[in-house]
Amino acid sequence: MTASLLKNPELQFGATTFFAKEHKGETCGSNGLPLTPNSIIIYGKAQKLKMLKHPNLCTYLDIIRGKHERTVIVSQYCGEPLSSYLGKERFSYDDIKKIAYKIFLALHYMHMKKIVHRSLSTENILVQENNNIKLFNYGLFYMTDNGKLVSFPIVQLSYAAPEVYLDGPNGSLSNPKVDVWSAGIILAELVLNKPLWQSLKVGQRIRKVLSLVQGNTSIFERIAREHNCYDIYLSVPSDLKQIIEVCLTIMPCDRPTVQIILKNEVFAQFKTAKESNRRKIYEPFEQFTIEELYHWWQLAGGDVLLELKKQGLIRSSPPILSLPQMVLIDGLILGQERNPATLYDSRIIQMPLEALYQRFEHISLNCYYPLIHVKSEILSNGNDSSYDAEQLPLVIREKDPEYQFHRVILLRRLLHGYPHTRDLIITESIKDIPPLLRGKIWAALLNVRGDYQEEYIKIDKETPTPTDRQIEVDIPRCHQYNELLSSSEGHRKLKRVLKAWIYKNSQYVYWQGLDSLTAPFLFLNFNDEAKAFACLSKFIPKYLHNFFLRDNSAVIHEYLAKFSQLIAFQDPVLANHLENINFIPELFAIPWFLTMFSHVFPLHKIFHLWDRLLLGDSSFPLHVGLSILTQLRDTLLASGFNECILLFSDLPEVDMEQCVNFSLETYSTTPKSITARTQQSEKCVYVTTMGIPAQDLNKEKFPRISVDDVVNLIRNDSERIIIIDIRNPTQYARSSAKGSINIPCSSITFGEVNIENVGMHSSLLKNNKDKIVVIIGTEETNLDLFPTFLIHCNIPKVCVLHGGFNSLLPVTPTILITQNQI
Amino acid sequence: MEETEVFNYKYKNDPLVSVSFPITIPNFESLEELSRILLLKNNLPIYVSLDLTHQLHQFIDDFNLNYYDKRTTKLLQDFKNLPVIEDITKEWDKLIKEETVEYGDRRCASDEELFGTAYHKLVHSPALETMLQLECMYAISVRERVNEKDFQIKSLSEKQTEEMSKAVDKLEEGITELDINEMAARHFDDQSFLRVQLTSELETIKETQRREYREWLMQMLEESQANNSLSVTKTSPLLPCIPSQLFCSVQHNHNQHQASILEESFTIHLGSQLKQMHNIRILSADVMDLCAIQENEHLADTTPQLLQTALGLYSNDLCGLVLMTDNVIGSRLSKDFTEICQRTTEFHFPYVDDQLERISSTLQKYQADNASRIASSKNLQTGDVYITRHSNLAQVHVIFHMVCDDSLYGNDINSRHPVVLGLRNMLKSACSNDVTFLTIPLLLQYEMSEGMTVTWCTKRAELVFKCVKGFMIEMASWGGSDLKNLQFLLPKGISSDVFQSLTTMLPNIFKVSNPVILKSNP
Known part of the structure; x- marks a missing residue:
């Protein structure tokens, strides 16, 4: 019973296909680059058609490019073509008027959008169960740039206006009034209840249309006489007759536009009061639309190309039989016959939806109406029917029809409530972002507002x-x-x-x-x-605050210095290696950060990366950079300078999900003050409290940590921190941070890179894996030597307390103790 | 074609608020944006914005309509004055019939297509083994005939030589020079007669085989369709019972042959963001080894390559090979090749001679139609490519015959050389005809020659690598099938040092894919 929501007769779609014209010979564009294939131009142009939404137009759903310039158009396709009604039971004159009105409404909408139909016929007008009508395949002329991008003519034999023929097959005059003529012919057919000139051949039909130009009597009358229907002609109500006559005006300048025809009083009865004075009324919210249905259908195994092949619209003859005989030096191809499979076949193939219906059969009705704000526990527990797939890898979740069903239904609703639901959208986005709605969700995450x-x-x-x-x-x-x-x-x-x-x-x-x-x-x-x-x-x-300043060196330097420090903090082994071979981030990481990795990864990877990025703050990219290095760690450690340069000149494949997960891990375990920059737009307490001078930042290999972070760690998470006090023992005994150990700086010989030199605490440091090593000193102690030494000894997570020991003094309640107390 | 109209705007007759701006007609731009620009440029007050946009809309709508009305009405008026129904109708009629299925001539599948479909179906069924065995038997019998023919011709010439030398010895003893000349003429006649006779015999045998094979195949398909399964394979009456050795491993006596082949494979990727994978192999071998089916003592042994060729013949993954030839179609340079083609029966396509003949006539027809080209050359030009199709070669289906000249031996060819351009055309045609496995001579030569020093080889290889890389990147946007495997062939007998230096050059030009290393402990 629940699939009935899906089984809406209007939620059906079909596909047509054609070949774009191939570029002949060797030609370059004006910019010296190779010409864009025509199928791609069509692909780009046709996108606009997807935006057309009108009750009397079939919605365009998808454009697919096949091999060898094939283009497949997927569009809503439902109901019966008007042509199948002709010759059967006659429509009443009122019905015809109603149909005429709807056709003109659709045409008016298209003409407003500057789109000319040009191939209007009874074949592509679909009658719905509720007697509504929808135009189908109305964008072919538009998407092919007025027919210039295809080799076949876009014309409907009996319906084309005479000027279409006179303009010639290569003409490109796209007067919207040709559609008015076609509508006139269709109405005449409906009134006479027979297709015009049906028994005639191609040439004869064209001749018929052209011969209408001559003579001065009413065209409609002549057509009626020719088809032995003069009696019907006489019985047509005058208002309807007048509409048809006026549509079939020979001279385009005398033929009215659709806009004028709609003002005719014949149609006054169909106009509702609502339409005439309607201001901006928001469309009612739908649980899902045909776009979503198409998306789920594809996920559930629907494949348009396969379906077209199965139903015989795509025929393929073996390529070995159609090879050319010669290819001359100037690119001319000789001895290749036109492959009959590339001719234009106007058939429409309906896509079967049974598999989808079956797949979604068990989904209960309340899943279509997810509860969002639930205060009652009983209800929220009862709502737990959603599909459990959260443990699966992201790529699989994105391909799972049922999971995507739930996600899309839920997030569509949340997006509908944006901006009030922004918090919920963020919460859901942490799980994942359904690809279908990514554009809208990103806009919501980025706080894009209404106007x-x-x-x-x-x-x-x-x-x-x-x-x-x-x-x-x-x-x-x-x-x-x-x-x-x-x-x-x-x-x-x-x-x-x-x-x-x-x-x-x-x-x-x-x-x-x-x-x-x-x-x-x-x-x-x-x-x-x-x-x-x-x-x-x-x-x-x-x-990327200030990255696009004319002089952005200060920003980039700070950014890269922070990046180096982060590497040293998380992975001292790698940092030391990169330092030894002098492979500094300036050499490879600028395009990473300047484009937020969009220059180095293909789009589908950028999406997964930015899905996360948009949820993090401006320090997250640093962790992503680190994560990429970590994935290539083994190669990097084994390579010298030249190999590294070569490796990064074209970034190797990176596993994006792993990369994102690793970034999240380091992001969550790194104290925020370590990656805080002065050049960021976010208001950040550390910037004001720390403000590390640029020359210090570039000099220091290790990051500095703020007092607040240290105090927080000591108070809440003392297991995760090792505090090393490098002042002299007297000072240490007098007052020191809780839990700190004392390694006086003066007691260590730095000459040899060996952790044992530290003394009794060396094993503690050596075995450290994920505790943060905070070094506390004062101005008098050398705050550079010891942390650098630790990093050289490959000790991870080394950082220095910014402001030294003195900055701990004002903290209340105090975290300091004196050794004598123990 | 476009027109320019000047848009004049005045806000409620206020002389201070006025704009005059030329606009091209027809216009499909966003008028809201245009009105904004006008507003800014002319320092108009913001409150006129709505009115300005409205007027602009009106203006554009009127003039767009006017633009089309004027032109289309003129068409009609001209036509009314001078009706030329016939020309217009014919033009449309022709186009509609040529380009659409609905109104075009109904065309049924050609014999070639039918046979192709049948063969493809059967070759991907259990019948494959029988088919290959049959083909193999046919091949053997032809090969025997060919050998016999060679033997007969040889023995005849031996006999004649003997006779001649005897006669020459007896020159003094009553045999005149005239007699000798006569004898020589007679020998020549005999020779050519025997040759023609044997060749035509061979042709007849091939023709019979071809007919039989095709008939047998169609019959088999019919039967299998009747039984609704392909498991029952009918053996041909011709086929003696042979032990099935087809799928036994073929290891013997190939070894010494293959040892001499130097080869190395790479997986590379192209593209800066989205990476497209390709396989590249460099190998040194005799180009004819890639074509000729190894003759084998064992009757039923066919190389696995033949199996592969058969499976892929009617698929969308064809194998191609570039052969270098001169500007005569069917030139002596490709004699070796045509002999290999003739060694066994071609069951699918016209014989190689016929194909070449057809190509010549196509060219002649083209030259007759386009006078400009005749002036330059009666024959082909360097860089032209002609294409033949084969089903009886070891590793290839399609041969691209590349016309080249002596300049290829030179040291100074660059990326604008006609052969390189021809290479590009050829790659393009491979891409649009589903040839996805291609062999290219890396040095644009298949034989080692004197001038080919180490530096020459390196320079030439670099040129070809770089050009092919460029063409492959270009190919990605052509929308055809991707070249999956690319094979660079080096002449047989190239020193292993040179080979080594060329293989080390490749990773510097193409980006070699990093191996994916799986770690148990991520």
Whole structure:
């Protein structure tokens, strides 16, 4: 009974396929780079169609690129084509008027969006069970750039307006009024209840349409006479007749636009009061839409290409039979016949949903309505029917249809309540982020607020600026393996977002890498540039504050110094090795941090990384960097300078989930004051209390820890800390921190790197694995020698108390004791 | 085609608030943004924003419509004055019939396709073994004939030589020079007669075999379909009962042959962010060894390579090989190759001679149509590639014959050399025709020659490595099939030092994938 929510007759989809035109010969674009394949241009253009939402249009769901320029379009497909009703029971005139009204509504919506249908016919008008109608496959002309990107003509024989034929197959005049003509023909067919010129051949049908141009009598009348239906013609109510006549006006300049036709009083009866004076009314919330259903269907094993193959729309002949005979030096191919499998086949293949229904059959109805704010314990326990998959690896969870079902249902609801539900979204995001909703969730995590679109519109993204040239050079090199980002639409959008950011942040400049940083946001919000821009604008101040200053050396130096210290703190062996071979972070880590790793990883890995990053603060990237080094640790330890340079010139594969988990581990075990920077935007107590001068920071191999962190550790977690007091024993005896041990600095010989020199406490240090070693001294003691020595002895987690022993004095209640007390 | 219209704006006739801005028509930009820009540039007060946007919308809508109306109406008016229905109809009619399935000519699958499908089906069934055995038997019988033919020709020439020398010895004893000449002419006639006779006999045998084989195969498919299973394999009447040795390990007497092959394999990745894996192998071998099926004492032994070729023949993973040739189609340079092709029966494609002939005629037809090319050369140009298909070679299905010239021996070829460009065209065509295993001569030579010093080899190899790498990166965006395996072939007998230096060069040019090390204790 529960699957009935899924088994909505309108929630069905089908696919069509065609081939894009191949580029002939050897041609380059104006920028000297190879031409973008036409299928990719189509892929980019068609994205906009997914945004069209209208009750009388089938929703576009997906565009898939197959091999050899094949393009597959997945779209909502439900109901019966209007053509199958023709010749059967006649529609009443009122019904025809209603259908006409709905067609014009749909066309009006499309024309408002500057999209011309051009292939309107009774085949692609679908009648629903509730007698509603939906147009199907209305974006073909638009996505193929007015037919220029495909070799087949986009035309419906009997329905095309005469000017379509006159413009020639290569013409690209896309007058929206051609759709008005087609609608007129369709209405005539409905009234006469028969398809026009059905028995005629291709050429004859075109001739028929063209011959209508000649003569001055009513076209509709002539059509009716030709089909022996003059009596019907006479009986048509005059208002309907007038609509048809006016649609079938020969001269486009005299033919009315859809907008004008809709104002005709014939349609007045269908207009509800609500529509006429409706202001912004929010759509009712739906538990899920067809996009989600399609996503689950795919996860449950649905494969569009396979289905098309199974049902015979994709035929493949063995490639060995269609090899060319020659390829000449100028790229000309001889002796290759046109493969009949690449012709345009307009069939539509319905996708079977049975497997999905079965898979989701046992899901109970209340799962569609998850309770979010539950105060009653009984209820919250009762709600525990969700699918248990949290222990599985992330990649598997992302592919599990049932798990994604629960996640998507829940997070859709939470997103609907954003910004009031932001805390809940964060809590859920810690578990994982469902890929389908990632763009929206990221925007929520980054605190993007409602009027972002208005903000974006205000920005001038067109006026040329000096940075344009650099942007234009960088964009065709930015994540180009990705279809969206390599499409011309993608290039255009990326350029606009970048220009907008520069315009908005005049204190900053364009540094190479900003393009990579923008790419993930643009990919996730391809149809909403404004949101991509808003995300970027929130992301940069949080994680890359001041990185894009014209002179960013101070920021980067501090960042990298902190990174070196973090390596020394967590992994002194590696730090020592890198220091010995002089492989400093400046040589490899700048692109990592400047682009938050988006320059070195492919998009699908960046997503998993940033899913976590967005939940952490600005120190998290340091841990990610450390985690990458840790994964390559064995190779690094075995390599010299040259090998390391070569290794990092093109970062090897990194296991992202492992990397993220390791980063989280070090992130949680490292005291925050260790990674605190002066150049961060977050308000941070340590910055004001510590403020380590830049020259000290660069000199010191070890990090400093703040008093607050030490005091906290002593009070709450004294098991995790070893305090070494390096003052002289007299001072130590007089007053020292609770639990500290005394290793007077003067008692150690530093000449030889051997931990035994420390004396009686050496084994304690030597066996230390995860306790934090805090060194306390004063200005008089040398605060450099001893910690450096410990790091050279490969002792992990060494840090120095900032401000020395004296900073512990004002702490109340005191944590100091005198040795005499014991 | 585009037009420019000037947009004039005045806010409630206020002379201070006015804008005039040229806009290209048709226009599909975001007008909200445009109105913002106008607002900023002209220092307009913010309260006109809504009105300005509204007016802009109106303006653009009107002019867009006007733009199209004007043009389409003109089309119709011209047509009304001068109806040219026929031309227009024909143009559309042709295009619609050529490009769409719905209105195009119904075409049924060709014989080739049918046979291909049948073969592919059977070869992936238990019938495979029988099929290969049969092919092997056919091959053996042809091979015997070929050997016999060679023997007969040889013995005839021996006999003739003997006769001739006897005659020459007797030159003084009554045999005149005229007689000798006559004898020589007769010998020549005999020779060619025997040759033609034997060759045509061979042709007949091959033709019969081919017909029989194809018939047998189709019959087998029918039967298996009738029985709804492919487990019952019908043996051909021709086929004597042979012990099944096909899948026994073939180890004997290949060893000394394979010992001389130097080879090394790499797994590389391309791409800076998303990494695409490819396999690369460098090996030194005789190129003909990759084509010729090893002749074997044991009757039923076929090399496993043949099995692989059979399985992949009609798949989407073809194996290709680049052969270097000169500018004559079917040139003497590829004589060795054509002989190898003729050694056994080609069951699937036209014989190699026929294929070459067809290619010549295609070229001639093209040259006749395009006068410009004739001027440059009657023959092929360096860098042109012609393609033949084969089913009876050891490791390849597709041969790319690359036309090259003597400049390849030189020391100064660069990435703009026609052969390198030809290589690119060839990779492109491999990519768009599902050739996913390709063998390329690393030095663009298959034979060692005098000028090939160590530095020459290194320089040439570097050029080819780098160019191929570039082409492969380019290929990623072509949307065809990826080259999974790339094999660089070095001439047989190259010194192991040179081989070593070339294999060490490869990781510096291609990024070699890091091995994944599994640790029990992460």
